[in-house]
Amino acid sequence: MQKEITIYDLAERLGVSATTVSRALNDNPRINKKTREKVHQLAKELGYRHNTIAANLRKQQTKTIGVILHEVNSYFATSVLAGIEKVTTPENFDILITHSAETAEREKANVKNLINKRVDGIIVSLAMHSHDTAHFTPLFEREMPLVFFDRVLQSADCTKVVIDNFQGGYDATNHLISQGCKRIAHITGDMDLNVYMDRFKGYQKALKDHKIKFNKDLVKVCGLNKAETTQAVTEMLEQKPDAFFIPSDFAAAVCMEILRNKDINIPQDIAVFGFNNDMLSDLITPKLSTIDYPGFLMGEMAAKTLIEQIKLRRKNKNVKDHTIVIPTEIILRESSVRKKAKTTRPHK
Amino acid sequence: MQKEITIYDLAERLGVSATTVSRALNDNPRINKKTREKVHQLAKELGYRHNTIAANLRKQQTKTIGVILHEVNSYFATSVLAGIEKVTTPENFDILITHSAETAEREKANVKNLINKRVDGIIVSLAMHSHDTAHFTPLFEREMPLVFFDRVLQSADCTKVVIDNFQGGYDATNHLISQGCKRIAHITGDMDLNVYMDRFKGYQKALKDHKIKFNKDLVKVCGLNKAETTQAVTEMLEQKPDAFFIPSDFAAAVCMEILRNKDINIPQDIAVFGFNNDMLSDLITPKLSTIDYPGFLMGEMAAKTLIEQIKLRRKNKNVKDHTIVIPTEIILRESSVRKKAKTTRPHK
DNA sequence: TCAAAAGTTGCAATCGATTGCAATTTATTT
DNA sequence: AAATAAATTGCAATCGATTGCAACTTTTGA
Numbered sequence: 158m159q160k161e162i163t164i165y166d167l168a169e170r171l172g173v174s175a176t177t178v179s180r181a182l183n184d185n186p187r188i189n190k191k192t193r194e195k196v197h198q199l200a201k202e203l204g205y206r207h208n209t210i211a212a213n214l215r216k217q218q219t220k221t222i223g224v225i226l227h228e229v230n231s232y233f234a235t236s237v238l239a240g241i242e243k244v245t246t247p248e249n250f251d252i253l254i255t256h257s258a259e260t261a262e263r264e265k266a267n268v269k270n271l272i273n274k275r276v277d278g279i280i281v282s283l284a285m286h287s288h289d290t291a292h293f294t295p296l297f298e299r300e301m302p303l304v305f306f307d308r309v310l311q312s313a314d315c316t317k318v319v320i321d322n323f324q325g326g327y328d329a330t331n332h333l334i335s336q337g338c339k340r341i342a343h344i345t346g347d348m349d350l351n352v353y354m355d356r357f358k359g360y361q362k363a364l365k366d367h368k369i370k371f372n373k374d375l376v377k378v379c380g381l382n383k384a385e386t387t388q389a390v391t392e393m394l395e396q397k398p399d400a401f402f403i404p405s406d407f408a409a410a411v412c413m414e415i416l417r418n419k420d421i422n423i424p425q426d427i428a429v430f431g432f433n434n435d436m437l438s439d440l441i442t443p444k445l446s447t448i449d450y451p452g453f454l455m456g457e458m459a460a461k462t463l464i465e466q467i468k469l470r471r472k473n474k475n476v477k478d479h480t481i482v483i484p485t486e487i488i489l490r491e492s493s494v495r496k497k498a499k500t501t502r503p504h505k
Numbered sequence: 506m507q508k509e510i511t512i513y514d515l516a517e518r519l520g521v522s523a524t525t526v527s528r529a530l531n532d533n534p535r536i537n538k539k540t541r542e543k544v545h546q547l548a549k550e551l552g553y554r555h556n557t558i559a560a561n562l563r564k565q566q567t568k569t570i571g572v573i574l575h576e577v578n579s580y581f582a583t584s585v586l587a588g589i590e591k592v593t594t595p596e597n598f599d600i601l602i603t604h605s606a607e608t609a610e611r612e613k614a615n616v617k618n619l620i621n622k623r624v625d626g627i628i629v630s631l632a633m634h635s636h637d638t639a640h641f642t643p644l645f646e647r648e649m650p651l652v653f654f655d656r657v658l659q660s661a662d663c664t665k666v667v668i669d670n671f672q673g674g675y676d677a678t679n680h681l682i683s684q685g686c687k688r689i690a691h692i693t694g695d696m697d698l699n700v701y702m703d704r705f706k707g708y709q710k711a712l713k714d715h716k717i718k719f720n721k722d723l724v725k726v727c728g729l730n731k732a733e734t735t736q737a738v739t740e741m742l743e744q745k746p747d748a749f750f751i752p753s754d755f756a757a758a759v760c761m762e763i764l765r766n767k768d769i770n771i772p773q774d775i776a777v778f779g780f781n782n783d784m785l786s787d788l789i790t791p792k793l794s795t796i797d798y799p800g801f802l803m804g805e806m807a808a809k810t811l812i813e814q815i816k817l818r819r820k821n822k823n824v825k826d827h828t829i830v831i832p833t834e835i836i837l838r839e840s841s842v843r844k845k846a847k848t849t850r851p852h853k
Numbered sequence: 854t855c856a857a858a859a860g861t862t863g864c865a866a867t868c869g870a871t872t873g874c875a876a877t878t879t880a881t882t883t
Numbered sequence: 884a885a886a887t888a889a890a891t892t893g894c895a896a897t898c899g900a901t902t903g904c905a906a907c908t909t910t911t912g913a
Contacts, residue, residue, distance in 0.1 A: 204643060204646065206620050206621055206643075207621050208621070209621045209623070210558055210561050210562045219558070229583055230580065230584075230587075232578065235578035236578075251618070253601065254602050270599070273555050273556070274557050275556065275557070295552060295554075298552065299509075407784075436755075436785070437784070437788060440758045440759075440762060440785060440789050441785075441788050441790065442789065
């Protein structure tokens with residue numbers, strides 16, 4: 158790599174100062190139009206490239222937002238990222254995506270790395286196994302603009318973007334009950350996470366409202382990956398459930414495959430209900446009933462809120478923490494509808 | 506945000522020079538062990554954070570690799586990223602992920618942005634509509650370490666990591682023929698891209714080897730998204746095909762849904778063959794035959810090669826361009842197997 | 854005891870762009 | 884024509900860490 162051209166090189170050739178070049182390249186109106194054009198012209202000719210690093214150091218801001226995801230390989234994650242991008246791109250923010258592979262250790266490393274990189278703000282969805290959240294305190298100490306979304310800290314005062322998980326859990330369970338299900342198995346994730354805890358509470362409330370006694374043998378916690386789900390479902394079948402409410406479309410799909418292999422009819426013998434409205438929920442057979450999870454909107458809101466915070470911070474105003482709740486929608490499809498035909502919705 | 510602690514703050518408090526602090530923090534053996542410990546101790550106490558930006562500026566390297574993907578919302582993309590990470594993490598490289606949403610325009614912006622950010626090297630998979638590839642010349646001019654993977658430039662001398670797309674197309678078609686298919690429809694993507702072109706050539710060659718005359722009415726190019734695939738499949742059905750070879754599992758799944766809605770039996774009436782071995786290929790009914798696409802391995806190889814290049818560049822040695830071909834594997838499942846039962850493979 | 858070697862530390866320049874303030878030139882007004 | 888305003892440009896410091904070179908201190912060896 159031959160050395161990159163700098164503003165000093167341009168300045169020398171044009172017989173002006175580096176200041177002028179810098180201002181010209183930034184289209185500062187203080188610089189004469191002709192000078193500006195000459196600078197741009199030469200910059201183009203010589204293949205000058207703005208050195209973001211030097212500029213960031215001087216300006217003490219990076220115009221970059223760090224995003225910490227627990228995983229990236231889901232339709233939900235990519236929707237969220239798309240939503241974030243929709244907001245950040247016109248505002249000229251870059252995003253730096255990290256993922257913690259569901260471990261607290263990597264989450265910790267990611268937080269550290271993002272601070273070192275001096276991002277202007279951070280958007281986080283917690284890792285599954287992030288019980289000890291001490292690694293976030295450096296962010297609070299710094300008053301770093303920070304928005305949690307989806308999987309959020311339960312305790313701390315902070316800004317959050319979430320869906321109504323309780324309602325989602327309630328709606329799903331309520332629907333299954335309406336289809337005549339009485340032994341509704343609930344295979345779910347780590348209850349330390351708000352998302353699974355709240356859905357579980359919604360599940361319980363729906364049972365209660367219909368005077369169905371809660372049976373703890375019908376609830377099982379697992380990692381919701383293929384292996385663990387397979388095991389959990391297989392074990393659960395001994396309890397003779399007449400429905401599975403598994404708040405993850407992927408895990409629900411795994412469940413359905415197991416049922417199919419055992420020639421169990423879905424939804425007549427056992428109904429299945431997922432969560433997320435993932436791409437695949439509309440492609441598998443039977444199509445999966447689920448709760449639509451507006452990832453794009455969540456990403457949008459999170460980014461919007463964060464950028465507001467960043468702007469306030471620059472003006473040294475202080476920030477009010479608040480919680481934004483995004484509405485969800487129940488999507489009824491073949492896997493759970495036993496009675497009268499209802500219209501199903503296409504995947505959006 | 507109160508101001509961040511710098512090495513100068515630490516230096517002052519400890520009554521040593523910033524040089525010593527810097528060296529201590531980097532565990533430079535030239536610094537006395539006791540001094541080093543004192544520095545680390547104070548750094549921890551005061552919540553010092555290394556300023557990557559300043560360090561990058563001085564060191565003229567960012568230890569960051571830029572990745573330009575055409576899309577990120579696929580199992581393949583996340584596999585590739587995981588493969589890249591596996592290599593970069595132990596080498597202490599960060600990755601900066603950008604995606605071009607299949608447009609040349611965004612690809613161009615991404616290239617520019619990554620140069621401005623002074624990444625040490627770039628890994629690229631081309632956008633679907635990236636015909637004019639002039640925006641890559643600044644990279645060649647700079648002799649920027651650069652590895653293309655999957656969707657690669659056909660012309661330029663550069664390092665590439667690809668699969669044997671020809672063989673994949675050949676194997677798929679050959680298998681369909683072995684199942685008695687004679688009118689094999691091929692719905693595929695932009696032929697300017699090596700991946701679709703080579704698979705098409707494989708398709709043609711297989712037909713030829715079995716003395717089946719090539720029929721251009723059975724080939725249709727589209728964007729392979731849901732809407733375009735739906736249209737293409739619907740139109741294609743007028744040609745009365747007895748098989749679909751659609752080199753994208755997602756698009757093949759869309760196709761299967763259409764066939765199912767028309768009560769067309771798969772694979773007896775029409776066999777379907779995909780490409781990628783995506784997560785969903787194993788979850789849909791019937792399970793989809795496909796070509797396994799070792800994304801993880803491709804990511805790994807691309808990153809490995811790139812880091813080699815980066816290291817050579819630092820020593821001012823020059824780099825030999827070469828092409829790495831990763832083997833693929835045919836995965837036979839229910840959607841295409843008409844005759845004798847064959848063992849199916851689980852998704853890896 | 855003194856010179857050479859090894860161990861520690863610091864000076865000062867450097868990376869490249871930005872920006873407050875001042876200086877200079879040009880245009881406008883009276 | 885002089886005074887004032889407006890437009891244009893530059894000086895020099897700054898952001899925070901790194902590093903070649905030199906200096907200083909301590910240890911080692913004869």
